[in-house]
Amino acid sequence: AQRVTQPEKLLSVFKGAPVELKCNYSYSGSPELFWYVQYSRQRLQLLLRHISRESIKGFTADLNKGETSFHLKKPFAQEEDSAMYYCALIGDSSYKLIFGSGTRLLVRP
Amino acid sequence: KAGVTQTPRYLIKTRGQQVTLSCSPISGHRSVSWYQQTPGQGLQFLFEYFSETQRNKGNFPGRFSGRQFSNSRSEMNVSTLELGDSALYLCASSWDGSYEQYFGPGTRLTVT
Numbered sequence: 001a002q003r004v005t006q007p008e009k010l011l012s013v014f015k016g017a018p019v020e021l022k023c024n025y026s027y028s029g030s031p032e033l034f035w036y037v038q039y040s041r042q043r044l045q046l047l048l049r050h051i052s053r054e055s056i057k058g059f060t061a062d063l064n065k066g067e068t069s070f071h072l073k074k075p076f077a078q079e080e081d082s083a084m085y086y087c088a089l090i091g092d093s094s095y096k097l098i099f100g101s102g103t104r105l106l107v108r109p
Numbered sequence: 110k111a112g113v114t115q116t117p118r119y120l121i122k123t124r125g126q127q128v129t130l131s132c133s134p135i136s137g138h139r140s141v142s143w144y145q146q147t148p149g150q151g152l153q154f155l156f157e158y159f160s161e162t163q164r165n166k167g168n169f170p171g172r173f174s175g176r177q178f179s180n181s182r183s184e185m186n187v188s189t190l191e192l193g194d195s196a197l198y199l200c201a202s203s204w205d206g207s208y209e210q211y212f213g214p215g216t217r218l219t220v221t
Binding site: 090 | 113213
C-alpha cells in the first residue's frame with residue numbers, strides 16, 4: 001500500500017534555528033516525491049520535487065531510498081516560513097497525489 | 110498567467126441535497142484532479158480527468174462524480190449530501206505528462 005507519514009503535527013523553532021520536517025513513505029517502486037506548502041489564507045503550492053534537486057526558499061529535500069525518507073531541511077528558519085507543510089508521493093505513473101497528514105511549522109521570533 | 114480558479118468559494122447545503130462544484134484549470138493544462146480536505150482525513154484524492162475522460166479514481170462512494178469538458182474545465186458533483194461531506198474541495202491542474210500539480214483556492218462546502 002502507498003502511504004506517506006509525517007510524524008510531527010507541530011514543529012516549533014526559533015528564528016535562525018535549523019529545521020527538519022520528517023517524511024517517510026511506503027511504496028514498492030520508485031515514486032515521485034513532493035513537498036507542498038500552504039501559508040495562512042493561501043492556496044496549496046508546490047515547494048519542491050525530488051527529481052529537480054532544487055533549493056527553493058532555502059529548503060532542500062534529499063530522497064533516501066534505503067530509509068524511504070524525504071525529509072525537508074532548512075539551515076536557518078525565518079518567520080515567514082511558518083506554514084503547513086505536506087509531503088506527497090505519486091506512484092504507478094498515475095496522477096494521484098498521496099499526501100501525508102501535514103506538519104505545521106511555527107517559527108518564533 | 111491566471112491560476113486555477115474554483116467556483117463557488119463557499120457553499121452551504123442541507124443533507125440530502127446535491128451540489129456541483131466548478132474548476133477552471135490553468136490555460137493549456139489538460140489534466141484536472143480533485144481532492145477532499147478534512148481535519149480528520151486530511152487530503153484525499155477523488156479523481157483525475159484528462160481529455161474529458163476519467164483516468165484515475167480514488168476510494169470514494171459513487172455519490173461523488175465528475176466530468177471534464179472539451180475546454181478542460183471540470184465539474185464535480187456530490188449527490189445525496191451527508192454531514193460528513195463537509196470539507197474543502199480542492200482542484201488541481203497540470204500539464205500533460207507532468208506530475209506537478211497546481212492547486213486552486215478550494216470550495217468550502219458545509220452540509221447542515
